[in-house]
Amino acid sequence: MSQLSLIDPPADTSGAPPLERLVSVVVPPLEGEFLYSFDPAAHPSLCAGSLVTVQFGRRSVPAFVVSVASEREAAALREMQQRSVRVKNISADSSIQAFSPGHLEFFRWIAKYYAEPLSKILDLAVPAPAVSKPEPFLRLSGKELDSRLGSSQRAILDRLSSAGGWLSLSDLRTTTKAPAATVRALLEKGFVDQELRSVAPQLLEGNAALASLKDSLTEEQQKAVDAVSPHIEHPSFASFLLHGVTGSGKTEVYLELMVDALNRGLSALVVVPEIALTPQLLDRFEKRLSQKVALLHSSLSAKDRWRFWDGLRSGALRVAVGARSAIFAPMQNLGLIIIDEEHDASFKQGEGIRYHGRDLAIVRAKLSNCPIVLGSATPSLETFHNAATGKHVRLELSRRFFSSPPLKHELIDLNRLKPWEMPSKGISPQLLQGLIDTLKAGEQAFVLHNRRGFASYLQCSKCEHVVGCPHCSVTLTYHRKNNSLLCHFCGHSSPPPVVCAGCGAAEPIPADGAEAEPLFSQRGAGTERVAEELATLLPDARIGKLDRDSVSSIDDYIEILRRVREREVDILVGTQMIAKGHDLPDVTFVGIVDCDVGLHMPDFRAAERSFQLLTQVAGRAGRRDKRGTVVLQTRVPSHASLKSTVAADYQSFAEGELQLRRALDYPPFMRLLRIIIAAEDKAVAQQWAQHVAEVTVSACDGRGISLLGPAPAPLEKVRSHWRYHILCKAPSASLLQNVMQRVKSSLPDQKKARLIFDLDPQDML
Ligand code: ADP
Ligand code: ZN
Numbered sequence: 001m002s003q004l005s006l007i008d009p010p011a012d013t014s015g016a017p018p019l020e021r022l023v024s025v026v027v028p029p030l031e032g033e034f035l036y037s038f039d040p041a042a043h044p045s046l047c048a049g050s051l052v053t054v055q056f057g058r059r060s061v062p063a064f065v066v067s068v069a070s071e072r073e074a075a076a077l078r079e080m081q082q083r084s085v086r087v088k089n090i091s092a093d094s095s096i097q098a099f100s101p102g103h104l105e106f107f108r109w110i111a112k113y114y115a116e117p118l119s120k121i122l123d124l125a126v127p128a129p130a131v132s133k134p135e136p137f138l139r140l141s142g143k144e145l146d147s148r149l150g151s152s153q154r155a156i157l158d159r160l161s162s163a164g165g166w167l168s169l170s171d172l173r174t175t176t177k178a179p180a181a182t183v184r185a186l187l188e189k190g191f192v193d194q195e196l197r198s199v200a201p202q203l204l205e206g207n208a209a210l211a212s213l214k215d216s217l218t219e220e221q222q223k224a225v226d227a228v229s230p231h232i233e234h235p236s237f238a239s240f241l242l243h244g245v246t247g248s249g250k251t252e253v254y255l256e257l258m259v260d261a262l263n264r265g266l267s268a269l270v271v272v273p274e275i276a277l278t279p280q281l282l283d284r285f286e287k288r289l290s291q292k293v294a295l296l297h298s299s300l301s302a303k304d305r306w307r308f309w310d311g312l313r314s315g316a317l318r319v320a321v322g323a324r325s326a327i328f329a330p331m332q333n334l335g336l337i338i339i340d341e342e343h344d345a346s347f348k349q350g351e352g353i354r355y356h357g358r359d360l361a362i363v364r365a366k367l368s369n370c371p372i373v374l375g376s377a378t379p380s381l382e383t384f385h386n387a388a389t390g391k392h393v394r395l396e397l398s399r400r401f402f403s404s405p406p407l408k409h410e411l412i413d414l415n416r417l418k419p420w421e422m423p424s425k426g427i428s429p430q431l432l433q434g435l436i437d438t439l440k441a442g443e444q445a446f447v448l449h450n451r452r453g454f455a456s457y458l459q460c461s462k463c464e465h466v467v468g469c470p471h472c473s474v475t476l477t478y479h480r481k482n483n484s485l486l487c488h489f490c491g492h493s494s495p496p497p498v499v500c501a502g503c504g505a506a507e508p509i510p511a512d513g514a515e516a517e518p519l520f521s522q523r524g525a526g527t528e529r530v531a532e533e534l535a536t537l538l539p540d541a542r543i544g545k546l547d548r549d550s551v552s553s554i555d556d557y558i559e560i561l562r563r564v565r566e567r568e569v570d571i572l573v574g575t576q577m578i579a580k581g582h583d584l585p586d587v588t589f590v591g592i593v594d595c596d597v598g599l600h601m602p603d604f605r606a607a608e609r610s611f612q613l614l615t616q617v618a619g620r621a622g623r624r625d626k627r628g629t630v631v632l633q634t635r636v637p638s639h640a641s642l643k644s645t646v647a648a649d650y651q652s653f654a655e656g657e658l659q660l661r662r663a664l665d666y667p668p669f670m671r672l673l674r675i676i677i678a679a680e681d682k683a684v685a686q687q688w689a690q691h692v693a694e695v696t697v698s699a700c701d702g703r704g705i706s707l708l709g710p711a712p713a714p715l716e717k718v719r720s721h722w723r724y725h726i727l728c729k730a731p732s733a734s735l736l737q738n739v740m741q742r743v744k745s746s747l748p749d750q751k752k753a754r755l756i757f758d759l760d761p762q763d764m765l
Helices: 071-083 101-113 118-125 151-162 169-176 180-189 219-233 250-263 279-289 302-314 324-328 357-368 381-388 429-440 527-537 554-565 606-618 640-646 650-663 682-700 733-746
Strands: 021-026 034-038 050-056 059-068 135-140 166-168 192-197 238-244 267-271 294-296 319-322 334-340 371-376 393-397 408-413 444-448 455-460 477-479 484-486 520-525 543-546 571-574 587-592 629-634 671-679 706-718 721-730 753-759
Touching (some): 021 071, 021 118, 034 050, 101 733, 135 151, 135 169, 151 166, 151 180, 151 192, 151 279, 166 169, 169 180, 219 238, 219 334, 219 371, 219 393, 250 267, 279 319, 294 302, 319 324, 324 357, 381 393, 408 429, 408 640, 429 587, 543 554, 606 640, 606 650, 682 753
Parallel strands (some): 238 371, 267 319, 267 334, 294 319, 408 629, 444 571, 543 571
Antiparallel strands (some): 050 059, 135 192, 455 477, 477 484, 706 721
């Protein structure tokens, strides 16, 4: 690294033109841009998007170049520099291209929209570079396959072939789980070759056109493709809502459009809910597109994340499939963006910069001049409304691909069943019969219960005191597996109490042989309990469980799905995790233990979320030729969400719900800004909330913005912080941005209270 020094102001400006050029850089996490100079001979390719090392104070720190000054600007800056700006040098060690100059516009847009410094956006979006050392890559040698190959050897060859011929050994081993010996055997027999490289070679060169599957598309699928294609052919922005019922083949439409984009030399970006990122999905994409796909998700190692990022930026990889943060991927010649399950709440970031992946993807498509397709069976009301008012073009897939008869829904009113008529506490005779019939027919069932644990809370039988979290204003959930009480918000865990904190009564100690009535009653069943009841009722059934407690890693998740797919599980019990994406041919029955979970949340989207969840989980049944049956248990059978789910009528649900939203001035008719004030001291939180509200009122000063609060947030205490919130409603986002900027700039940094701005909030708790 060269010695760094301040440039002395040129003594004589009439002399030879200076050799150095000026750039402006951001240094995360600092706000603002800083001027530096560099020697173009040492950094010939330095441009916006270069990641460099600069001397900042006494330290060397990484910085992103965000603009390179032209000669004229540089002259003006030098003029200024003589007065105030001090220019420093960029160190001479090599720079890395982190993103392309064109990408910066998108980052600047985000910074402006959420009123955050650009450096924070870059920090969030751009992964830390990891220098990749050369490592072994494997390649199909082209040797004719013979019939004596074992199944795990074949799996490796298949994976290599669907990834376009080349893969790193480590990638191959993680995705196929192949033992080292199998790979060695293939090398020895000459079916694969090995080479040391730092990156995979450019894939899919030149004229290797991918085949279109036009002939196999249904008429509706073809119509959808035909509507989007012209915007790929003549690159132009257009946004589409692909409204297709569950099992209608939306993924086939995506793939056909991607083939189109790739054949035209463009790249494609697909964003899906995190939970949908399975090996099956990757396999389906790689097989069809004959190339390696960058799979972007939160549990990638820093090295893999950078490798995918660099591969996409350099153009070696042209397809990215990922969760929310994939919208930042450095695509070259972006020709198509797909957002699958666009209604999914996981597209909204819940902390830090609370961006909405779907909304930003639309902006990205606009800036990249390419079409975007938002797919869902249950579109968010925002998207549905945008389609109705002409912002998006609506494309419809009204029928399932396999011509199974329509789903049969059976709504069970639990109010009408006497306790002794119930086979178990949570399972009605109809639900049980449905499961028995399914198992008899040799088919599989899903049972949804959107609550984790064994019991939602413990209640004292003497004084009715409910055991709550010491740090949050929620009850603690009882988990039987490890006999503990767990807070689902902060993770606090403790053994069940033996003395009631409300009345001081103590848990009775059972005398020998006698069964004492326990002090604490278990209320509200969770998945653990439902699975246990089913195991008692159906002792021969193989029951699997899918929720956050049973799968703690992606590998666990993949493993349980494998067991279901390979018919090692007859009944899969789970939370909303079982509702998303799964396309399993033998699932013909779906039981919903309690449709009312979530229906009464203090959130204006409660009915919408509930409708989406029920419809999505119902959509797992009967996806091939056999009829699917759905049994829904409820205590509010006349609720609109339920009636529409049973009638499979999205349209009437959406229309009814939109009327309510309009009447109450909620999105999509109004935009929202939620300001949360949180502090450890309740009085501080309250005082600050009052102060912030006053500042907000004056920032709004009569521009048609209405203000609610400050009020205690529905979740009043989380992680020992008391929370208040203020809700602003305005007809446009720009009004709210303005308010956000003014409030931010007029409030000094506070040590005692935290201020969170959530523009377009999804979480109202
Ligand atoms: P969705 O995402 O709309 O729920 P999928 O894309 O998973 O539906 O499609 C459901 C099933 O139908 C899948 O098994 C898929 O392979 C099959 N399928 C859909 N369209 C076609 C098609 N044109 N040709 C062959 N199979 C199709
Ligand atoms: Zn807690």
